[in-house]
Amino acid sequence: MRVKMAKNYGFCFGVKRAIEIAQKNKNSLTLGSLIHNPKEIKRLEQDYNVRVQEEVQSVQADKSVIIRTHGIPKNDLALLKDKGAHIIDATCPYVIKPQQIVEKMSANGYQIVIFGDANHPEVKGVISYSSTPPLIVNSLAELQDQNLSKRVALVSQTTKQTPKLLEIASFLIARCAEVRIFNTICNATFDNQEAVRELSQEVDIMVIVGGKTSSNTKQLFNIAKEFCADSYLVEDFNDLEESWFNDKTLCGISAGASTPGWIIEGVREKILEF
Amino acid sequence: MRVKMAKNYGFCFGVKRAIEIAQKNKNSLTLGSLIHNPKEIKRLEQDYNVRVQEEVQSVQADKSVIIRTHGIPKNDLALLKDKGAHIIDATCPYVIKPQQIVEKMSANGYQIVIFGDANHPEVKGVISYSSTPPLIVNSLAELQDQNLSKRVALVSQTTKQTPKLLEIASFLIARCAEVRIFNTICNATFDNQEAVRELSQEVDIMVIVGGKTSSNTKQLFNIAKEFCADSYLVEDFNDLEESWFNDKTLCGISAGASTPGWIIEGVREKILEF
Numbered sequence: 001m002r003v004k005m006a007k008n009y010g011f012c013f014g015v016k017r018a019i020e021i022a023q024k025n026k027n028s029l030t031l032g033s034l035i036h037n038p039k040e041i042k043r044l045e046q047d048y049n050v051r052v053q054e055e056v057q058s059v060q061a062d063k064s065v066i067i068r069t070h071g072i073p074k075n076d077l078a079l080l081k082d083k084g085a086h087i088i089d090a091t092c093p094y095v096i097k098p099q100q101i102v103e104k105m106s107a108n109g110y111q112i113v114i115f116g117d118a119n120h121p122e123v124k125g126v127i128s129y130s131s132t133p134p135l136i137v138n139s140l141a142e143l144q145d146q147n148l149s150k151r152v153a154l155v156s157q158t159t160k161q162t163p164k165l166l167e168i169a170s171f172l173i174a175r176c177a178e179v180r181i182f183n184t185i186c187n188a189t190f191d192n193q194e195a196v197r198e199l200s201q202e203v204d205i206m207v208i209v210g211g212k213t214s215s216n217t218k219q220l221f222n223i224a225k226e227f228c229a230d231s232y233l234v235e236d237f238n239d240l241e242e243s244w245f246n247d248k249t250l251c252g253i254s255a256g257a258s259t260p261g262w263i264i265e266g267v268r269e270k271i272l273e274f
Numbered sequence: 275m276r277v278k279m280a281k282n283y284g285f286c287f288g289v290k291r292a293i294e295i296a297q298k299n300k301n302s303l304t305l306g307s308l309i310h311n312p313k314e315i316k317r318l319e320q321d322y323n324v325r326v327q328e329e330v331q332s333v334q335a336d337k338s339v340i341i342r343t344h345g346i347p348k349n350d351l352a353l354l355k356d357k358g359a360h361i362i363d364a365t366c367p368y369v370i371k372p373q374q375i376v377e378k379m380s381a382n383g384y385q386i387v388i389f390g391d392a393n394h395p396e397v398k399g400v401i402s403y404s405s406t407p408p409l410i411v412n413s414l415a416e417l418q419d420q421n422l423s424k425r426v427a428l429v430s431q432t433t434k435q436t437p438k439l440l441e442i443a444s445f446l447i448a449r450c451a452e453v454r455i456f457n458t459i460c461n462a463t464f465d466n467q468e469a470v471r472e473l474s475q476e477v478d479i480m481v482i483v484g485g486k487t488s489s490n491t492k493q494l495f496n497i498a499k500e501f502c503a504d505s506y507l508v509e510d511f512n513d514l515e516e517s518w519f520n521d522k523t524l525c526g527i528s529a530g531a532s533t534p535g536w537i538i539e540g541v542r543e544k545i546l547e548f
Contacts (some may be wrong), residue, residue, distance in 0.1 A: 160433075166444040173443055173455050174436050181453045 001274040004203060006195035006254035014092025014186035015258050018069045021090045021150030022050045024231055028064035029053040029086065031076065032121055035069050035258040036214035040241045049265045059085055071125035094186040095122055098155040099108045101182050103129040103152035110180060113137065115168050120215055123157050127244060140167045148172065153180040159189045159216035159257070160222075188257055189216050200227040203252035205245060208233045209267050210256030221229030230250070236263050237270040245274045275519055275548040278477060280469035286364025286462035289532050292343045296324045302338035303327040305350065308344050308364065309532040310488035312458050313510060331509035333359055336360035338379055345399035347371045363402045368460040369396055372429040375456050377403040384454060387411065389442050390431030394489055397431050414441045421445065427454040433490035433531070462531055463490050470494045471529045474501040477526035481520060482507050483541050484530030491530030498528070510537050511544040519548045
C-alpha cells in the first residue's frame with residue numbers, strides 16, 4: 001500500500017503548548033482531560049504522574065491544577081481560586097479569545113450566538129462568560145425558530161468548519177441590523193481541514209487518526225467521507241482492518257489536532273505493511 | 275392584456291417624505307436631483323418652483339436648500355452651512371444610518387468596506403464620513419485583491435441586494451478576525467425585490483417602471499430578467515412598444531422606489547389597452 005500524508009495534520013499550537021506545560025509540572029492534576037486523546041493522557045499519567053480529575057469539588061487545596069486546552073467554566077475557575085489551588089493555565093489562547101469576546105459583547109448588550117456543540121467542554125467554558133443566556137447552535141437549522149435581537153454577536157467553537165459558520169452568519173445578517181462576527185475558528189483547524197479536503201480527492205482510501213471524542217478529528221472524518229467513500233476513523237494502529245485496503249492502491253492519512261506524532265507514525269507503518 | 279401588480283412597488287418612505295418636504299418648501303433649491311426620477315423632478319419644478327442646483331459653489335447665501343434623499347458629502351454640507359444657506363434636510367433616515375456608522379467605525383479603527391456603486395450620490399455621501407480611505411466594492415470580484423485589515427466594518431448602499439451583501443460578508447468573515455456587518459439595505463427595497471422575484475415567475479412579460487439612473491429600479495429590472503426573459507424597463511407609458519406584448523397574456527408590473535403613482539398608473543392603463 002502506498003501512503004500519502006495530508007499537507008497539514010496533527011498537533012496544533014495549543015495542544016503542543018499544553019503537553020509541554022504538563023511535562024514541566026509533574027504530579028499535577030488536570031481538571032478534565034488536558035486534550036481529547038486518551039492515549040496521550042495515559043502517557044502523561046505514566047511518565048509524569050499528571051492525572052485527570054473530573055470534579056472541581058474533589059480538588060485538594062494544595063494541589064497544582066492544570067487548566068485543560070479547552071478551558072473551564074468561569075465558576076469552576078473561581079472555585080479553584082477560592083480553594084487556594086495552584087492554577088497553571090493551559091487553556092489554548094485561541095479558546096481564551098471567544099471567552100473574552102462573549103464576556104465583553106454580552107456586557108455591551110449584544111445577543112450572543114455561539115456556533116458550537118453545547119456539550120463540548122470548550123463551549124461550556126465560553127458560555128460561562130456570557131452575562132445573558134446565549135443561543136448555542138450546532139447548525140443553521142437550530143437557529144431557524146429562535147428570537148433574534150437587533151444587535152447580535154457571533155462566535156464559533158475553534159474547531160468548527162468555516163462554511164457552516166458562514167451559513168449561520170448569512171442567516172443572521174439578513175435578519176439583524178448589526179451582526180458582529182468574530183471568526184474564532186483557528187487556523188490549524190482550518191489548515192488541517194483544507195488539507196483533508198484536497199487529499200481525500202486524490203486517494204482511494206482515507207484514514208483519519210484521532211480520539212473519537214475529539215471534535216476536530218470528527219470534522220476531518222466528515223470532510224474525508226464527503227470526497228472519499230472509503231474513509232475510516234481510528235484511534236491507533238490496532239483499529240486498522242486489513243480488509244479495508246483490498247483493491248486499494250493509495251491511502252491518505254491525516255490526524256486530529258490532539259493526536260500525537262507517535263500514534264500517527266504507528267498507523268502509517270502498519271498501513272505500509274498491508 | 276391582463277395585468278398584475280407586484281405586492282410591493284413604488285415610492286418608499288424616504289421618497290414620500292422628501293416629496294412632501296419639497297412641496298412644503300416652494301421656491302427652494304435641491305442640491306442634485308431630490309430623487310432619481312426626472313419626471314417627478316420636473317413636476318416639482320413646474321408646480322412648486324423647486325429647482326435642481328448641481329454645484330454647491332453656485333448656491334446663493336440666502337437660499338433655502340433641500341438636501342436630497344441620497345444625502346450629500348460632509349464637506350458640501352459644511353460649505354452650505356458656511357454660506358449661511360437655510361438647510362432643509364430630506365436625506366432618507368435609512369441613508370443617514372450608514373453615514374453615522376462609517377463615521378463611528380472609522381474613528382474606532384475599523385477598516386471600512388462599502389458595498390455600493392462609488393459613483394452613486396448616496397455612496398459619495400457615505401464615503402465622505404469615513405476618516406480613513408474606505409474600500410468601495412460593487413461586487414465580490416472587486417474585493418479579491420484588496421488588502422484587508424483584521425477588523426473590518428461592512429455597510430451597504432441601501433438599495434443593494436441582500437444575497438450579494440452576504441457573498442461579500444462571507445468573503446470577509448473567512449479572512450478577518452472580526453467583521454462588523456451593518457445590514458443597511460432598506461426594507462422597502464427588499465420588499466419590492468421580493469415581490470418582483472415572486473411575480474416575474476408567474477407572468478409572461480414584466481414591465482418595471484422607473485428612472486433609468488435609479489439604482490433600485492435597475493435592481494428590480496435585473497431580478498425580473500432572471501426569472502422572466504421578456505422584461506422591460508420604461509420611464510413612462512411613452513416607452514412601451516406594442517410588439518412586446520404579442521402572444522403574451524399576463525403582464526406583471528412593478529416600479530422603483532422613486533417612481534410616482536401617476537406615472538405607474540399611466541403605464542398600467544396603456545398596457546391594459548393592448
